[in-house]
Amino acid sequence: MIRLLVALLSGALFGVGLAVSQMTDPTVVLGFLDMFGDFNLALAFVLGGAVGTTTVAFHFVLKRSKPVFADLFQIPTACTVDRPLVIGAAIFGVGWGLSGYCPGPALVGVAGGVQTAMIFLPAMLAGGLAHRLWRLRG
Amino acid sequence: MNVWLVALLGGVLIGLSSAALLLFNGRIAGISGIVYSLVKRPDWSEWAWRIAFVIGLMGAGGATMHWLGQSTPSPAGTPTLLLAGLLVGFGTSMGSGCTSGHGVCGLGRLSKRSLVAVLTFMTAAIITVYVVRHLLGGAA
Numbered sequence: 001m002i003r004l005l006v007a008l009l010s011g012a013l014f015g016v017g018l019a020v021s022q023m024t025d026p027t028v029v030l031g032f033l034d035m036f037g038d039f040n041l042a043l044a045f046v047l048g049g050a051v052g053t054t055t056v057a058f059h060f061v062l063k064r065s066k067p068v069f070a071d072l073f074q075i076p077t078a079c080t081v082d083r084p085l086v087i088g089a090a091i092f093g094v095g096w097g098l099s100g101y102c103p104g105p106a107l108v109g110v111a112g113g114v115q116t117a118m119i120f121l122p123a124m125l126a127g128g129l130a131h132r133l134w135r136l137r138g
Numbered sequence: 139m140n141v142w143l144v145a146l147l148g149g150v151l152i153g154l155s156s157a158a159l160l161l162f163n164g165r166i167a168g169i170s171g172i173v174y175s176l177v178k179r180p181d182w183s184e185w186a187w188r189i190a191f192v193i194g195l196m197g198a199g200g201a202t203m204h205w206l207g208q209s210t211p212s213p214a215g216t217p218t219l220l221l222a223g224l225l226v227g228f229g230t231s232m233g234s235g236c237t238s239g240h241g242v243c244g245l246g247r248l249s250k251r252s253l254v255a256v257l258t259f260m261t262a263a264i265i266t267v268y269v270v271r272h273l274l275g276g277a278a
Contacts, residue, residue, distance in 0.1 A: 007159065013151055016151055034268075066164065067162055070163050080251070087232060093260065095227075096226060097264070103238070119219045123224050129174070132178065
């Protein structure tokens with residue numbers, strides 16, 4: 001039960017962070033990606049603040065033998081750079097650049113009542129499912 | 139407050155959220171993975187924490203957007219949004235992560251795979267915006 005509460009509060013903090021940092025505004029995101037035009041540097045501060053925090057915090061957290069409320073850390077074990085990683089990331093980047101939405105801000109945008117997020121999110125879920133089905137059959 | 143400071147503060151909140159999930163539950167706050175695995179895991183305990191995370195994310199994030207009066211839509215039209223959604227969904231599933239899993243968490247634990255993923259999706263997104271805005275003269 002306590003783990004559900006942690007997940008709820010962690011999700012809430014993440015959502016507040018996305019909205020405060022304007023990651024939920026696709027025009028701000030696209031402005032950051034528009035390196036050769038009307039460039040908006042603000043998102044570099046968002047990523048810097050987030051990655052700076054996790055880099056320091058994870059260093060100390062992962063020194064522990066186990067998490068506070070669980071038996072083990074469940075960290076991705078893959079460590080080789082393979083084709084699905086690179087091709088998948090490239091496909092994701094094209095979609096991000098076309099819309100200004102990545103998964104987190106799309107979810108928050110739907111909750112915030114933004115119509116373009118409501119169009120984007122079902123397509124995103126369909127794309128994720130399509131890949132999982134394709135991988136199961138392939 | 140200064141716009142750079144607000145951006146930095148928002149980033150730190152995102153980082154703290156990810157650190158808390160790892161410290162207390164031992165889990166990575168990768169949003170694409172959390173969402174897609176909702177559909178394939180019948181195991182209640184695996185399902186429940188992901189649902190709780192998404193409820194918190196959407197509830198608090200949506201409320202903050204309302205509080206800030208934030209409602210800017212994407213400049214992309216419906217066909218582009220649908221195509222972009224399919225690409226983001228397919229790509230983040232195939233590449234095992236998005237901006238949160240690879241960007242915020244993966245870089246934080248110094249993963250080489252995540253560094254490659256972040257450089258790849260950033261480059262692809264920057265090229266896409268360049269093509270749409272400056273070569274095609276489109277809205278996005």
